Amino acid sequence: MRSLPLHAPGSPRSARPLVRLGAVLATAVVLAVSAVGCGTPQHNPAPPINGPAAPASGTASALTGADVNAWLDGLLPAALDRTDIAGATVAVVNNGKILTTRGYGYADTGAGGNAAVPVDPDRHLFRMGSVSKLVTATAVLQLVQSGKLDLDADVKTYLDFELPLRYERAVTLRHLLTHTAGFEERIAGLIGTNGGDLNLRRALMTDPPEQIYQPGTVPAYSNYSNALAGYIVERVSGTRFEEYVQRNVLDRAGMPSSTFEQPLPAALRDRVSNGYDTSAGPAAPFEIVGTPPPGALSAPATDMARFMLAQLGEPVGFAPLLDQPTRELMQRPALDATSLGTLADGPRMTLGFFAEDRNGHRILGHGGDTKYFHSHLQIYPDDRAGIFLSLNSNGSGALDSHELRESIVNGFADRYFPARDDQPTAGVDPATTAKHAALAAGTYESSRAIQSNFLTAIGLVGRTTVSVADGDRLLVEPGPLSDSPALYEEVAPWVWREVGGQRTIAMRATDDRVEAISFDSAFALLPVEPARAWVVAVPVLALSTVVLLLTVLSWPVGAIARRWLGSARRERAGRTARILSRVAVAGTLLAFAGWVLSIGSIMGLQDVPGPVLRAIQVLQLVGLLGVLPAAVRLIDDVRRHLGWRRITASGLILFALAGAGWFAVEFHLLAPSISY
Structure with missing residues (x-):
């Protein structure tokens, strides 16, 4: 099979893997999903x-x-x-x-x-x-x-x-x-x-x-x-x-x-x-x-x-x-x-x-x-x-x-079969090239992808950044089929050749954007949707995960502190919302852990049973539904003037559950299909 079950544009294509590069992807996904x-x-x-x-x-x-x-x-x-x-x-x-x-x-x-x-x-x-x-x-x-x-x-x-x-x-x-x-x-x-x-x-x-x-x-x-x-x-x-x-x-x-x-x-x-x-x-x-x-x-x-x-x-x-x-x-x-x-x-x-x-x-x-x-x-x-x-x-x-x-x-x-003398040279006027370069700048992901289920999250890694260099050249990071940056110059309209190298890329564009970049016969780079940009998705996921982890750690610490200080038990008012929020926090963290283990196994070409994936989705859904009781808890804390610490904590929990829920929806962790 061709290296990489999911092809990272900057990685060798010769998934021509499966497993060696798949393991690299899995590791990256683990780091991203665990955020910590x-x-x-x-x-x-x-x-x-x-x-x-x-x-x-x-x-x-x-x-x-x-x-x-x-x-x-x-x-x-x-x-x-x-x-x-x-x-x-x-x-x-x-x-x-x-x-x-x-x-x-x-x-x-x-x-x-x-x-x-x-x-x-x-x-x-x-x-x-x-x-x-x-x-x-x-x-x-x-x-x-x-x-x-x-x-x-x-x-x-x-x-x-x-x-x-x-x-x-x-x-x-x-x-x-x-x-x-x-x-x-x-x-x-x-x-x-x-x-x-x-x-x-x-x-x-x-x-x-x-x-x-x-x-x-x-x-x-x-x-x-x-x-x-x-x-x-x-x-x-x-x-x-x-x-x-x-x-x-x-x-x-x-x-x-x-x-x-x-x-x-x-x-x-x-x-x-x-x-x-x-x-x-x-x-x-x-x-x-x-x-x-x-x-x-x-x-x-x-x-x-x-x-x-x-x-x-x-x-x-x-x-x-x-x-x-x-x-x-x-x-x-x-x-x-x-x-x-x-x-x-x-x-x-x-x-x-x-x-x-x-x-x-x-x-x-x-x-x-x-x-x-x-x-x-x-x-x-x-x-x-x-x-x-x-x-x-x-x-x-x-x-x-x-x-x-x-x-x-x-x-x-x-x-x-060494180089011939008839290699293509630049043939596009500088103004047009500069315009094309500006349109091409952005972040791209491989067309060889999964977009219908939880493995959509793998798209967070292996992305390629294209930026303008010297006004009319393109810096591609990492270069196609490489792990190093590559510099390209336009040699024909929408056709770019690696400076000092052998590779050629071609682009399909409209008046205002590049739709696709072909860098190999059976692979292309496609623009990343803004909501799935690394600078959006990873910070939201990381902050949400950190807040949820700190929340779980605070439970035994708070219980021990109250017992040590002889503080009164927490009031019964709002108890249902607190319990449901806690269940949602725990469910979200367990779901994330489940996704990390499952994706790692899948990228290692180990099957994960369908019931296991469905169970993880149930935990994820519990976390998403927990946004409602978390919001009720925050409103109740504000209404009863329970102090800035309690209100801030409730607000952070709501933010974390909402952020985790957004990530789950955007990256199809809750998609009906679990076929991979």
């Missing part, structure tokens, strides 16, 4: 050696097996050791041949007492995560090629159950494959360890995600969309999805050791690499992806090399997966300005691939992550080359796996 075969491949084992120096800018190294091996051998062994990643597998193709496959580190570290087993790129299967989506998209295009599917037909034509759609515009396969069907994020059942009775239809029908965007207008990465496309393949072909892709994609491409089956077939079970948190830790259980099409593929590097060759139209010795017109259709941008407006001037999805251009070269790619495996595939259609990399561990740092993957694929591009 073709040619002869060369492969390992290879001893680490010093790789040759990188070529000067604009000068490419020769893309040969010897040079690639030396380069990889000089980088990966030391990187695995530094990051505590157990193993890696790599494949490189060029000019219709498998140039090299390499294995580094261990498929089994021996942590369970058995002998350590080095990674063998021919033998050991790694989990592909969302790289699987490319196989699913290929299967869809095969059926389009044969006339059994229409990319622009309403998907209702192919389904045997109803989708709860908000908008009248039809959802099409084109939308599903480009992540523009408009669905919000869905986390439940994404990855587990129970491979009992997997049923794709049942999984898709059970609590489907809400549609929150007009189809075709907002890129918003969606595992559900790809799973739905896979189910349509199953429906139209009359064959289980796993069986269809095995026979028509994997076997046809010469990938005999690859499979979507979960658990693995008996013949492959002793060939799968273990997954690890770090190289020093125990092996994790085999991961089960709840809906196989978006992320269940297991494959060795050699098979993935053959898949790249097939996508490049050079399946030497094997049958083509697609004819040339269909392959070209799959690999060109699938939506234009008619749907996306000026967002179409930025990175766009093809029918399955991300646009990952670098150095002026056209690059199509896809990353993927499970809890423990992290993969990336890139092909260069115009240069007849490709690289695949997979890691079997998270590493000791939260971003280790992402950074290592990026360093390899970007290093490959810079070494063998």
